[in-house]
Amino acid sequence: MVxxxxxxxxxxxxxELMRIAAEIEALGGITRAGLVMATPANREVLxxxxxxxxxxxxxxxxxxxxxxxxxxEAAAEIALGRAAERLSGADGGTTADAVRTSWRTIAExxxxxxxxxxxxxxxxxxxATAEALKALKRGINVFxxxxxxxxxxxxxxxxxxxxxxLLLMGPDCGTAILDGVPLxxxxxxxxxxxxxxxxxxxxxQQVSCLIDRAGAGISQAIGVGGRDxxxxxxxxxxxxxxxxxxxxxxxxxxVLISKPPGAAVARLxxxxxxxxxxxxxxxxxxxxxxxxxxxGLIPARTFEAAANAAAALSLGEPIPDExxxxxxxxxxxxxxxxxxxxxxPHAASAEAIARLxxxxxxxxxLFAGGSLSGEAKLMLGWALGAEAARTHEILDLGDDEYTVGxxxxxxxxxxxxEHIAAAADDPSTAVIxxxxxxxxxxxxxxxxxLVPAIRDARQRATQAGRHLVVVASVCGTDADLQGRxxxxxxxxxxxxxxxxxxxxxxxxxxxxxxxxxxxxSGRAIGGASDGAGSAGTTATSIGTGPGATL
Numbered sequence: 277m278v279x280x281x282x283x284x285x286x287x288x289x290x291x292e293l294m295r296i297a298a299e300i301e302a303l304g305g306i307t308r309a310g311l312v313m314a315t316p317a318n319r320e321v322l323x324x325x326x327x328x329x330x331x332x333x334x335x336x337x338x339x340x341x342x343x344x345x346x347x348x349e350a351a352a353e354i355a356l357g358r359a360a361e362r363l364s365g366a367d368g369g370t371t372a373d374a375v376r377t378s379w380r381t382i383a384e385x386x387x388x389x390x391x392x393x394x395x396x397x398x399x400x401x402x403x404a405t406a407e408a409l410k411a412l413k414r415g416i417n418v419f420x421x422x423x424x425x426x427x428x429x430x431x432x433x434x435x436x437x438x439x440x441x442l443l444l445m446g447p448d449c450g451t452a453i454l455d456g457v458p459l460x461x462x463x464x465x466x467x468x469x470x471x472x473x474x475x476x477x478x479x480x481q482q483v484s485c486l487i488d489r490a491g492a493g494i495s496q497a498i499g500v501g502g503r504d505x506x507x508x509x510x511x512x513x514x515x516x517x518x519x520x521x522x523x524x525x526x527x528x529x530x531v532l533i534s535k536p537p538g539a540a541v542a543r544l545x546x547x548x549x550x551x552x553x554x555x556x557x558x559x560x561x562x563x564x565x566x567x568x569x570x571x572g573l574i575p576a577r578t579f580e581a582a583a584n585a586a587a588a589l590s591l592g593e594p595i596p597d598e599x600x601x602x603x604x605x606x607x608x609x610x611x612x613x614x615x616x617x618x619x620x621p622h623a624a625s626a627e628a629i630a631r632l633x634x635x636x637x638x639x640x641x642l643f644a645g646g647s648l649s650g651e652a653k654l655m656l657g658w659a660l661g662a663e664a665a666r667t668h669e670i671l672d673l674g675d676d677e678y679t680v681g682x683x684x685x686x687x688x689x690x691x692x693x694e695h696i697a698a699a700a701d702d703p704s705t706a707v708i709x710x711x712x713x714x715x716x717x718x719x720x721x722x723x724x725x726l727v728p729a730i731r732d733a734r735q736r737a738t739q740a741g742r743h744l745v746v747v748a749s750v751c752g753t754d755a756d757l758q759g760r761x762x763x764x765x766x767x768x769x770x771x772x773x774x775x776x777x778x779x780x781x782x783x784x785x786x787x788x789x790x791x792x793x794x795x796x797s798g799r800a801i802g803g804a805s806d807g808a809g810s811a812g813t814t815a816t817s818i819g820t821g822p823g824a825t826l
Contacts, residue, residue, distance in 0.1 A: 279352040280329035280343040281360065287313065288340060288363060289398040290421070291687075291717060296362045298688035303358065305351025306344055308682075311359065314339045315400050317424065325682075337402065382410045396459060397446075398422055404447065405429040412436050412444065419459050420446025420501070427508055430501070434512040443520075444513055446501040450477030453484070453497035460499070461686065463715035464755035468493020469528035470586045471521035471554075473514055475504045476561075478645030478713060479533045479579055481751055482778055483559070485760075486583030488753050492590040495527040505560075507538030511545045518545070522552040529589045530554050531582050535650055536562040546571045557585045561650055579651060580777035625773065625784055629791045631743035632706050637794030639785045640699040641670035641709040642692050644685040645751070645778075648711045652782040659786035668789065670709075671695065686718045693729035700733030700744055706792060707745045708733070709785045711778055712763060714752025721758060723750070723766040730770050745788060747773045749781040 293311040300309040310327045312318040314335035322328040327343035335341050342359045346352035379385040386392055395411035397404055401424030408418045412433065420433075425447035437444035445452055445459075451474070452459040456467055463481055465488040472494060474480035484494050498521075500513040514532065521527045532549065534542075537560050549556040550571030557574045559582035565575035574595065576582035588595045639656065643649035649672040656665040671678070673685045673692055685692045692710075699705045708730075712722050719725055730746055737744035748767055752760040764774055775781035 277347075277349065277352060278327055278329045278343065278345050279349070279356060280327070280332040280341055281356045282314070282332055282335045283340040283342070283360075283363065285338050286340040286363070287338070287399065291398065293340075294683040294687050296359055298683040298690075299362065300342075300344060300355050300359050301683075301688070301690065303351070303355050305347040306355050307347070308345035309355065309359075310341070310343045310682075312341055313337065313400050314341045315402060318400075337400065382407060382416075383414070386414055386416065393417055394419060394454065394459075396421065401425045401447070405433065408433050408444065409436070412440060412442055415440065415442070417443040418445065419452055419499075420444065420449055421460060422446070423448040427503060427506070430503060431509055431512070434504075434509065434516075438512060438516050443498065443517065445499045447503075449499040449501045451480045451497065452499045453494055455496070458716050461713070461715055461717040462497070463488075463751075463753050464757075465753055466493035466755075467495070469495055469526065469590045471495045471524065471527035471530045472497040472533060473500060473517045473521065473530065474498070474533035475500050475502055475514065475537070476533050476535050476647040477502075478711075478751065479535070479559070479561075479647035479651075481645070481713065481715060482579040482648065483531060483533055483583045483586075485751055485753050486580055486777060487587050487590075488755075490584060490587035490591075492587040495524060496521060502535060505534050505537035505541050505545070507540045509541075511537075511541040514545055515548055518549055518552065518556075522554045527554060529557065529586050531557045531586045532559065533579070533582065534560045534563075535647060536560065543567060546573055549573055555589055557582050557589070561647070562654055578655070578777070578779040579647075580779045625745075625788055628743065628745040628773070629788055632745070632788075632792060633742050635703055636706040636742060637789055637792040638702070638704040639668040639670075639707045639709055639789050640695075640702070640705050641668070641782075641785070642695045642699065643670065643672050643709075643711050644674055644692065644713050645711050646672045646674055648713075648751070648778045651778055652709065652785075655779055655782035656786050659783065660790060686713050686722075689719060689722060689725040689729075693726065696726075696729045696733050697736075700736050703740070703742065705737075705744065707747055707785045707788050709781060710746065710748040710772075711781075712748055712750045712752075712767070714750065714756040714758040714760060714763060716757075718758070721763075721766075723758075723763040727766060727770045730767075730772065734771065745773065745785075746771065747775065747781050747785050747788075749775045749778045751778065 297309045297311045315337045329343055332341045344352050344355045394417045396419045397407050398421035401422050404422035404425050408420055411418050434444045450460045451462050453462050463485050465484045472480055480497050484497055498517045503509055504513050505511050521530050546568055557576055558568045559576040568575035574585050576585055585595050641652050649670050653670045682691050699708050734744045750760050750763050754760050775784055
């Protein structure tokens with residue numbers, strides 16, 4: 277049965293609502309829960325999820341709807357009551373050291389706080405532009421978490437921000453670190469001299485964490501929103517952030533990170549970056565390294581390569597010769613992969629390959645991070661060839677397509693666990709490829725939440741006479757609440773093959789798939805140098821050291 281409760285003229289941040297939804301779904305007798313503002317788009321979401329109960333039919337865009345699918349009326353009432361408690365704060369969710377203060381308007385908050393210079397806005401997209409305008413006109417930088425903001429509004433907001441020498445981070449900006457203060461989904465990384473600018477949330481997280489692991493640190497990490505490098509927006513905020521970091525005495529190296537950008541704006545950005553005095557590393561996934569080199573910048577084809585190059589520059593260490601790395605990859609394009617050559621931690625790959633049965637060849641990538649899934653797709657294309665890579669499956673489970681009425685998989689792993697079970701039941705599956713993202717806002721124990729599903733999947737495969745390989749990387753630091761090392765230990769104990777980075781995890785998966793000899797799998801990844809080097813096209817081994825690549 278489906279029941280709902282409507283809270284009139286009540287608003288909550290979407291991340292808070294996802295957390296409460298995850299908690300409610302964990303209650304006995306509850307199969308689905310959704311907490312949303314009743315905008316037309318969200319009402320459609322509830323309808324598609326089978327959660328649009330009669331009580332919510334007259335809810336308006338200013339109303340908050342809590343809907344549950346339950347085994348019975350008693351379970352539904354308990355769940356709705358618990359949600360009401362969480363929304364009211366009556367469950368003691370705050371402490372004397374963390375007093376929650378709220379204001380009805382941005383103006384009230386600015387007046388009360390006095391020295392505030394950043395507004396974090398997470399309202400429905402319908403209202404986000406108006407709220408961002410209020411902040412910008414008062415001289416406040418904006419972190420705009422809201423999505424569904426029209427691109428015309430984004431252009432207007434960013435032009436106003438630039439005119440007032442302010443930052444407009446977003447829309448749909450998930451990550452930033454400003455003067456050491458994390459906003460959105462970010463990680464506990466050390467301070468240092470590297471400034472990051474990213475149109476990629478989990479890309480920023482991966483690069484910042486790998487920089488931390490290399491012994492360097494972050495001065496600022498500025499998210500600009502996923503559409504900033506769309507040719508229509510023109511890279512307005514990335515250009516503004518570049519100027520700001522170039523003038524920042526605490527920033528000695530700049531890294532640019534983006535999902536595939538528009539061709540015109542990519543050239544505009546690198547041309548401007550080439551005119552700066554600060555060295556710049558450029559990681560535009562799927563971009564042309566030749567354009568980056570043309571303007572005297574350092575290209576990096578993977579997040580790991582970008583992190584290693586930036587860390588080397590910051591620490592005064594040499595960067596591996598990227599041009600030589602590309603040349604080596606090109607020269608060995610037809611070399612046969614030898615995934616058994618590595619005697620390091622991933623020698624387990626050879627054993628895994630030997631245990632796979634005929635017919636097992638497919639990679640199933642189940643990702644929480646959109647940018648990490650995008651990088652994995654590129655890695656498989658470079659490793660196996662574009663046509664062969666398309667026969668494998670890489671899913672961004674954080675995409676709206678999969679989160680209709682469900683919490684994001686970085687918060688609640690159950691959606692991904694369902695896909696793990698389905699992948700295990702497919703006799704063609706050889707490798708399940710995962711990212712595990714730590715940090716502020718993420719699940720308190722993502723590895724622990726995934727392990728039961730992983731063990732169950734492997735057991736079911738064994739019962740069917742098959743072996744199932746699970747490969748993962750952990751995006752986080754030991755300073756994060758979850759602790760990278762402890763999360764890796766949990767996964768290792770469950771038999772998961774661990775990689776240092778998302779790129780290396782994808783490379784391991786590709787090497788295993790290639791070794792099956794199936795027509796859908798090509799050659800594995802190559803190259804032995806990371807730094808700013810290319811991921812290459814073939815492989816002779818899988819590296820594990822700080823400067824290793826695939």
